[in-house]
Amino acid sequence: MHPQSTPIRVLTVDDSASMRALLLGALTSRGFAVEQCEDGQEALEWLASNEVDVIITDINMPRLDGFGLIEKLRTSALHAERPILVLTTESSDEKKQRARNAGATGWIVKPFDADKLTAALRRVIH
Amino acid sequence: MTAMTPFPPAPGAAFEMVRVTIVQGEARASSDPRVEMSTILGSCVATCLFDPVVRVGGMNHFLLAEPPPHMRGQSFDSDYGLYLMELLINEMLGLGAHKSRMRARLYGGANLNPDLSPIGSVNAAFARQFLERENIPCVFEDLEGTQARRIQFRPASGQVRARLVPSDVAPTEKPLGRPQSALGTVELF
Numbered sequence: 001m002h003p004q005s006t007p008i009r010v011l012t013v014d015d016s017a018s019m020r021a022l023l024l025g026a027l028t029s030r031g032f033a034v035e036q037c038e039d040g041q042e043a044l045e046w047l048a049s050n051e052v053d054v055i056i057t058d059i060n061m062p063r064l065d066g067f068g069l070i071e072k073l074r075t076s077a078l079h080a081e082r083p084i085l086v087l088t089t090e091s092s093d094e095k096k097q098r099a100r101n102a103g104a105t106g107w108i109v110k111p112f113d114a115d116k117l118t119a120a121l122r123r124v125i126h
Numbered sequence: 127m128t129a130m131t132p133f134p135p136a137p138g139a140a141f142e143m144v145r146v147t148i149v150q151g152e153a154r155a156s157s158d159p160r161v162e163m164s165t166i167l168g169s170c171v172a173t174c175l176f177d178p179v180v181r182v183g184g185m186n187h188f189l190l191a192e193p194p195p196h197m198r199g200q201s202f203d204s205d206y207g208l209y210l211m212e213l214l215i216n217e218m219l220g221l222g223a224h225k226s227r228m229r230a231r232l233y234g235g236a237n238l239n240p241d242l243s244p245i246g247s248v249n250a251a252f253a254r255q256f257l258e259r260e261n262i263p264c265v266f267e268d269l270e271g272t273q274a275r276r277i278q279f280r281p282a283s284g285q286v287r288a289r290l291v292p293s294d295v296a297p298t299e300k301p302l303g304r305p306q307s308a309l310g311t312v313e314l315f
Contacts, residue, residue, distance in 0.1 A: 015225070016215075017259040018208050060219045062226070089213050096313075106314040111209040113310030120312040 007033040008125060013043040013057040013069065014087075019110075023056070023087075026114040032121070040064030044072055047079055053125050055079075056108075056117075059088045059095065067102050074103040083124035087112060148172070148187045150299060153210050155184030155217035159282040167234030168274045168296035169246035171253045174231040175214060175262070176284035177223035183281030186214040189299050190249050207252050211260075230257050231286055232267040233277050238293050246270055 010032045012023045020036050027034045035052065037043040041063040043055070055073070059066040066086055073079040083105040088095075096107050105124050108117060141160050148154055148165040155175075156163075163185045165172050176183040188210040215225060235250030250269040257264045268275065268288050274296035278287045 016212060017261075018256055019212065021259075022205060022208060060216050062224075089209065089216050100315050104315060106312060108313075109311045110212065111205050111310065116310045116312050120314065124314065 007031055008121060009033045009035070009051070009053045010121060011035045011037065011043065011047070011052045011055045012087075013037045013040060013055065013061070013066070015039050015058065015061040019058070026112075026117070030114065030118050032118070040066060040069035040072075043069055047073065047076075051078075052082070054121055055082060055084045056087050056121075057084060059086060059090050059099070067098055070099065070102040070104050085120060085124065087117075148185050150187050150189055150297070151210070153184065153186035153214035153217055155182060155214065155221055155223075156281040157182045157221050159280070161281055163279045163281060164277060166274060166276050166291065166296050167236070168238050168293060168299050169234070169236055169249060170299055171232060171234040171246075171249040171269070172277050172279075173211065173214060173253060173257075174233070174277070174279045174284075174286055175218060175223075175228045176231075176281070177218065177227045178229070178284060179224070179227050180222045181282050181284075182218050182221040182223040183279065183284050184214050184218045185277075185279050185281070186210045188249070189245070190252055204252050207249070208256065211253075211256050215260075225260070225262070228262050229284070230262050230264045232257075232264055232269055233275055233286075233288055235269040236271050236273055236275070236293075238272060238274065238296075240272070 010027055014020050015038050024034050037046055039061040057066045057069055070084055085106045085108055086099045086104050087108045089110045143162045144160045146163045148163050150170055165187050170187055170189040172185055172187045174185050188207050190207050232253050235246040237244045237246040247270055273290045274293045276289050276291045
């Protein structure tokens with residue numbers, strides 16, 4: 001990406017205010033345009049009328065969890081092809097497989113490394 | 127207060143207790159009434175979380191590290207504490223707890239050596255701030271001071287016993303940093 005191009009728009013979905021603050025700092029300081037939602041339901045509502053280049057979602061969230069969010073987005077016309085990265089402390093292969101089957105684009109284990117995360121973001125939007 | 131009151135003396139349990147030591151860098155949760163978690167804290171902090179409805183509890187034990195070189199401008203690596211807090215919460219969610227019902231108790235964060243930087247207080251401040259941000263009420267804290275503590279926690283009842291112990295009983299504490307093996311591993315499908 002050359003610097004004068006439009007910033008990549010990222011939606012982060014996480015119920016932890018601390019994690020949202022950490023992601024916001026890490027991504028905005030690296031030139032991303034960041035929107036944030038607190039759970040899958042809020043993300044779904046926001047995404048019904050907004051565009052974004054890539055979504056980063058947690059798994060464990062109230063109302064609608066990460067799996068549910070991915071499944072619903074994959075059946076929507078607007079976001080069926082949208083790259084969705086799961087960012088989670090979950091380390092079980094079963095959960096990873098479930099995310100993959102739901103249609104996730106990738107799986108990132110917390111604690112995240114900001115440089116690896118941004119490299120993955122740039123890679124999946126192409 | 128029925129939940130999270132101190133232990134009755136000599137519990138005389140009808141079953142054998144299963145003792146689990148929580149070492150630095152760990153987070154565990156359980157709903158088993160036979161389990162008693164214990165840890166010894168110097169400048170480390172332990173968070174005890176309890177959901178009184180499903181009677182699930184958990185404990186973590188962390189010490190914030192100095193940040194890695196590329197994270198200049200922060201005096202301590204709070205990402206690591208955040209990771210252990212989230213790990214604890216997720217372990218509890220996995221056992222049916224709800225974040226909105228969780229209550230916290232904080233222990234540790236002693237400044238054992240008056241000649242060194244007050245790392246215990248930094249850890250304590252991080253833990254308090256995390257709970258505040260996440261809207262998890264902290265119903266009790268026994269933080270800072272200059273002495274080590276031994277903490278025993280029964281996750282299924284939320285009961286905690288904390289005692290001061292001689293500082294030489296506390297294990298050597300060194301910030302662990304983040305688990306290097308799994309540091310933000312990215313797997314694209």
